[in-house]
Amino acid sequence: MNGDVFVVDDNPDNLTLLVGILRRQGYRVRVADSGRRALEMIRALLPELILLDISMPEMDGYEVCRELKRDAATNAVPVLFISALDDAGDKVRGFESGAVDYIGKPFQAPEVIARVESHLKLGRLQKALEARNAELSRLNAEKDEFLGIAAHDLKSPLSVIRGYAEMLREHPETDDETRDAYLARIAMASSRMAQLIQDLLDVNAIERGALVIRTEPVDLAEAARLVVEAHQESARAKGQTLRLEEPTGSARALADAVFLPQMIENLVSNALKYSPHGKPVLVRIANAANTLRLEVVDEGPGLSADDQAKLFGKFARLSAKPTGGEHTTGLGLSIVKRLVESMSGRVGCISTAGAGATFFLELPAA
Ligand SMILES: Nc1ncnc2c1ncn2[C@@H]1O[C@H](COP(=O)(O)OP(=O)(O)OP(=O)(O)O)[C@@H](O)[C@H]1O
Ligand SMILES: [Mg+2]
Structure with a gap:
């Protein structure tokens, strides 16, 4: 086992002996012959474990240990006392000052090695546990945020649905035309909710690693063509022209045939959604050596460096706002x-x- 061990002892013979035992085991060892010096060196570079003599002039081991435990920077490093003071009271004082273990002098090499090893292991487990804990807290906070935003985003279409449903119930005399308009809004709000739920499920599935991606040769141009056709209507409604520049040569990419259109759809719908009325959007495909690149070019508001840094995060609603009342x-x-x-x-x-x-998508060429 390897590790960084720090030994503090004012007796040079003891120091040499301990260092010899530890180095033979493969540990990296640093030493100090006084408490003051030890504190300085430990603060400059943290070891994984400290072996500390108790009886030293000026500053004794108890004091050094208390000092280490008071300081947040050093307080996590386990301290083992090594001392000839051997009655129960000394040991208790050692633990009270914050040590994790106590080795009596004269010591036996195998005991020193066994205790050092077990405390190094414990220390590492402790660190791993803390890191895991911090990661879990972060994930939990992210989930809370996720839930909060999702609930908030579901509320507004839901209130649209409820509002129109109530109006229809309270006013049975509503004429056919108005009723159809209400029903259309209810249908729109429901599909918005369904879409949001689908997105949330997708994100969730991707994060759990539950989404199965199957790549196969897919015609990128064909997928782009279908998406462009499907968006002609909404482009026209905003006076925008949406055009696909047909690629020269083959455009077969290795991609998932189900999710590829969804990805292109996202880029195309964004370009239309955030561009002002009347602006063109162009989709084109470039064919490089081993990759195919699909680009969606718009003449909309663009993005600042700041926005670009957040662009691919969850719930990134940035400076650009929809120009035609679309949802985001x-x-x-x-x-x-x-x-x-x-x-x-x-x-x-x-x-x-x-x-x-x-915006561009790059995929391996088939
Ligand atoms: N072509 C674009 N031009 C300018 N800003 C854009 C463009 N595409 C995206 N953005 C900005 O990036 C943000 C994130 O886009 P994203 O597609 O992830 O979400 P959305 O379009 O707001 O909602 P959703 O796609 O989930 O319906 C948008 O809110 C918008 O501010
Ligand atoms: Mg979008």
């Missing part, structure tokens, strides 16, 4: 990023604020 959850790109990365590809954005944006 801020999940789309975070899903795209996870999906494309699990297909060994990548997604990115090239943009200067105020000058449009180019």
